[in-house]
Amino acid sequence: xxxxxxxTAHARVAVPDKHEAILRAAITVFAEKGxxxxxxxxxxxxxxxxxxxVYLYFKSKEEILHxxxxxxxxxxxDEGTKELSNIKDVTKRLARIAELHLERLGGDRDLAVVFQVxxxxxxxxxxxxxxxxxxxxxxxxxxxxxxxxxxxxxxxxIKAITVAKMFYGVLDEMVTDWILSKKxxxxxxxxxxxxxxFLGGISHK
Amino acid sequence: xxxxxxxTAHARVAVPDKHEAILRAAITVFAEKGxxxxxxxxxxxxxxxxxxxVYLYFKSKEEILHxxxxxxxxxxxDEGTKELSNIKDVTKRLARIAELHLERLGGDRDLAVVFQVxxxxxxxxxxxxxxxxxxxxxxxxxxxxxxxxxxxxxxxxIKAITVAKMFYGVLDEMVTDWILSKKxxxxxxxxxxxxxxFLGGISHK
DNA sequence: TCAGACTGAATGGCTATTCATTCACCGATT
DNA sequence: AATCGGTGAATGAATAGCCATTCAGTCTGA
Numbered sequence: 001x002x003x004x005x006x007x008t009a010h011a012r013v014a015v016p017d018k019h020e021a022i023l024r025a026a027i028t029v030f031a032e033k034g035x036x037x038x039x040x041x042x043x044x045x046x047x048x049x050x051x052x053x054v055y056l057y058f059k060s061k062e063e064i065l066h067x068x069x070x071x072x073x074x075x076x077x078d079e080g081t082k083e084l085s086n087i088k089d090v091t092k093r094l095a096r097i098a099e100l101h102l103e104r105l106g107g108d109r110d111l112a113v114v115f116q117v118x119x120x121x122x123x124x125x126x127x128x129x130x131x132x133x134x135x136x137x138x139x140x141x142x143x144x145x146x147x148x149x150x151x152x153x154x155x156x157x158i159k160a161i162t163v164a165k166m167f168y169g170v171l172d173e174m175v176t177d178w179i180l181s182k183k184x185x186x187x188x189x190x191x192x193x194x195x196x197x198f199l200g201g202i203s204h205k
Numbered sequence: 206x207x208x209x210x211x212x213t214a215h216a217r218v219a220v221p222d223k224h225e226a227i228l229r230a231a232i233t234v235f236a237e238k239g240x241x242x243x244x245x246x247x248x249x250x251x252x253x254x255x256x257x258x259v260y261l262y263f264k265s266k267e268e269i270l271h272x273x274x275x276x277x278x279x280x281x282x283d284e285g286t287k288e289l290s291n292i293k294d295v296t297k298r299l300a301r302i303a304e305l306h307l308e309r310l311g312g313d314r315d316l317a318v319v320f321q322v323x324x325x326x327x328x329x330x331x332x333x334x335x336x337x338x339x340x341x342x343x344x345x346x347x348x349x350x351x352x353x354x355x356x357x358x359x360x361x362x363i364k365a366i367t368v369a370k371m372f373y374g375v376l377d378e379m380v381t382d383w384i385l386s387k388k389x390x391x392x393x394x395x396x397x398x399x400x401x402x403f404l405g406g407i408s409h410k
Numbered sequence: 411t412c413a414g415a416c417t418g419a420a421t422g423g424c425t426a427t428t429c430a431t432t433c434a435c436c437g438a439t440t
Numbered sequence: 441a442a443t444c445g446g447t448g449a450a451t452g453a454a455t456a457g458c459c460a461t462t463c464a465g466t467c468t469g470a
Contacts, residue, residue, distance in 0.1 A: 439444080
């Protein structure tokens with residue numbers, strides 16, 4: 001191939017990747033005002049392109065939201081799966097899941113807002129899109145729990161899927177609180193607290 | 206007073222309370238299509254009144270959503286507070302909180318959908334409205350935890366507020382799963398599972 | 411000069427909200 | 441008992457504003 005043929009875009013002058021720029025802009029705008037209160041014009045403006053340009057890269061406003069979700073979820077699961085497969089100890093693996101979850105979302109507040117708020121912000125949406133990715137994510141947790149139950153590391157008198165949901169619920173709530181909190185604090189360190197409570201329970205021994 | 210003077214309304218013919226009818230209709234419609242995809246005309250139609258009538262009872266579409274939230278939250282907290290004050294044992298009280306949470310939302314699926322989905326569906330909304338009610342709710346949990354930590358029933362090496370958030374997160378996730386689940390199951394019994402794990406943790410002793 | 415990326419004003423559809431009108435009832439009057 | 445305004449709840453067609461999407465034209469690099 002000749003020197004100038006990297007991606008499908010031709011990169012005429014300055015902006016390297018409008019597709020990417022529009023996605024980032026959308027994340028910012030959606031996080032700020034919410035999906036339904038965001039105008040396509042806002043996104044275009046934030047991305048530094050004309051309104052119409054948005055439609056050269058996305059079929060509709062809705063598709064932008066889908067793209068945000070799909071891209072992030074894919075990356076999230078891919079990288080997570082890869083890293084977790086190296087951890088044999090189930091307790092350590094569970095701890096790493098918590099860390100990853102909180103690190104990733106804690107590292108990109110706007111993306112976290114879109115995830116926590118917009119993706120949950122519509123039943124239809126949840127059903128249609130989250131479903132697949134979310135189920136996969138939950139399954140990763142569930143399998144770790146199951147493994148721990150088989151090995152005897154984890155108690156086996158609660159269904160693995162139930163434990164997985166609860167674990168996810170705790171992480172999710174940590175993220176939501178962090179988003180809504182006025183105080184700036186690091187999200188990732190909360191993983192330690194989560195594990196402490198999740199492993200040992202609240203009962204004083 | 207004479208025989209026909211019950212409330213402020215004159216009860217001309219059939220419908221007893223349009224205010225109530227519109228609220229119920231809105232819960233149904235919002236649960237079905239989401240706030241932003243619901244037309245005021247849909248709500249009016251569902252309530253069996255004319256479009257304009259909605260505006261005799263509510264200032265705007267948004268106010269309807271606020272009313273739904275405020276009314277439910279108030280009732281929820283009032284009744285909860287009353288009942289919980291009788292329970293001295295902190296573990297039992299925590300268990301009752303879980304039961305109440307799941308019973309209430311499990312008893313009105315449409316309301317639960319609006320709560321889980323719409324209230325979380327907008328940062329603005331969360332900040333402006335949920336905030337007060339939600340904080341109050343979380344505080345009830347937190348105080349129970351604190352009490353348990355003082356009495357020695359609960360471990361004290363995690364901040365009470367953090368424990369409270371995690372507890373709430375678990376309950377919240379149980380509700381969300383129930384809503385999205387295709388299978389019909391009773392939500393309230395999950396309280397038992399929640400307590401089992403929350404008290405003892407997942408580590409096998 | 412050409413291709414095609416980019417622009418942004420114009421369009422079209424949608425729907426929250428308004429408001430002139432209707433109508434069922436009530437008390438008063440005959 | 442029949443009639444007659446008066447009242448205000450209820451109606452729903454019309455309005456008015458918003459905004460996603462389109463597309464005719466511009467501009468740029470090759």
